[in-house]
Amino acid sequence: MAAGGPASELIMFIVAIIVAGSVAGALAYVTNDIAVGIKIRGESLADNLRSDFAIINDPENIPVSGTGPYNYTFYIKNVGKNSIPFSSDALQVFIDGDMMPPSNLTFVDVNDTPISFLDPYEVGKIIVTANLSSGSHRVMIVLENGKVRSFVFRIP
Amino acid sequence: MGFSVSASTAILFTSILLVLSNLYIAWENNYVQVKDAEGYWYDLRISRLSTRLNLTSYSYVIDSNHYNLTLTIENNGNTVNVGYWSGIYDGDYVTLSDVVDDNVGFISSLEYLLPGEDISLNVTFIGLDSSQHTLWIFIGNGCGLGIKWHYNGSAVLIDSTSWTCPTEVT
Numbered sequence: 106m107a108a109g110g111p112a113s114e115l116i117m118f119i120v121a122i123i124v125a126g127s128v129a130g131a132l133a134y135v136t137n138d139i140a141v142g143i144k145i146r147g148e149s150l151a152d153n154l155r156s157d158f159a160i161i162n163d164p165e166n167i168p169v170s171g172t173g174p175y176n177y178t179f180y181i182k183n184v185g186k187n188s189i190p191f192s193s194d195a196l197q198v199f200i201d202g203d204m205m206p207p208s209n210l211t212f213v214d215v216n217d218t219p220i221s222f223l224d225p226y227e228v229g230k231i232i233v234t235a236n237l238s239s240g241s242h243r244v245m246i247v248l249e250n251g252k253v254r255s256f257v258f259r260i261p
Numbered sequence: 262m263g264f265s266v267s268a269s270t271a272i273l274f275t276s277i278l279l280v281l282s283n284l285y286i287a288w289e290n291n292y293v294q295v296k297d298a299e300g301y302w303y304d305l306r307i308s309r310l311s312t313r314l315n316l317t318s319y320s321y322v323i324d325s326n327h328y329n330l331t332l333t334i335e336n337n338g339n340t341v342n343v344g345y346w347s348g349i350y351d352g353d354y355v356t357l358s359d360v361v362d363d364n365v366g367f368i369s370s371l372e373y374l375l376p377g378e379d380i381s382l383n384v385t386f387i388g389l390d391s392s393q394h395t396l397w398i399f400i401g402n403g404c405g406l407g408i409k410w411h412y413n414g415s416a417v418l419i420d421s422t423s424w425t426c427p428t429e430v431t
Contacts, residue, residue, distance in 0.1 A: 118268065121268065121269040125268070126272060129272050132280050133280065140287035143284075143291050148294065151294045151295050154299055157305060157403065159399065159405075161403075167352060168353055180347075182403060184305070184403035184427065186301055254428075
């Protein structure tokens with residue numbers, strides 16, 4: 106029994122250290138996970154607040170070309186602080202509630218050069234291939250961060 | 262037994278301190294970033310509320326087969342950066358810096374338009390028919406001034422002016 110005392114004390118000590126270390130490790134892992142989550146959420150929220158754009162078409166005169174289906178040109182001006190992704194992967198276009206498939210969208214700058222980002226104060230064009238009847242329509246453009254702008258226009 | 266308790270307590274206490282400091286740093290970075298972005302968001306909204314351009318006067322010169330129109334636009338709001346302006350003339354994008362490339366442009370170059378100042382814009386080679394023309398001038402914060410006019414056979418008449426700013430739902 107005299108030799109069992111220190112041995113059991115040692116076992117108790119090792120077990121206590123292992124348990125405390127495991128708890129500390131788990132805490133560090135969970136905390137790191139939470140910290141990364143806070144960072145991502147903060148960046149996303151800040152990006153949303155810094156992003157803004159405007160659809161600057163003349164609502165009564167949307168440029169149209171082609172013989173059907175027609176190509177309608179919508180001008181997008183980046184009025185935010187950050188560059189905004191300008192491609193069919195990051196941006197959705199809805200006309201009268203219907204989502205336009207990416208194959209019907211072309212993203213170019215005002216000189217018709219394909220671009221993938223729109224810098225602050227830059228104007229880009231989204232050319233939408235569609236068949237729209239005469240009358241009023243609503244185009245809604247959604248950025249990847251959820252920023253939405255809609256625009257009512259009239260086709261003669 | 263006593264030493265085991267002390268050692269494990271020390272380990273747990275230290276790890277809790279590290280956890281709290283880690284979370285605090287993450288929260289503070291996030292808070293600063295979001296507050297900065299929020300400040301920009303408010304500034305943009307305030308700038309839209311306190312920006313206003315108005316058409317104060319216009320003049321025209323009628324030629325044999327076209328006419329040229331000069332529009333004078335006054336800033337009745339905060340100072341605006343003219344370099345960030347964009348134009349839409351009869352539906353198509355135009356640059357406003359040079360009249361030669363697309364028949365629409367400023368008469369004089371100006372970097373900023375201060376409150377109360379005005380700037381003149383030329384629209385040239387407009388066909389001599391009675392069709393209505395529209396020019397939209399959008400400034401850096403997305404707000405825009407729209408001007409409609411037509412030629413009635415003997416004079417150029419301004420039909421209407423309008424003012425718009427971007428909103429989520431139009």
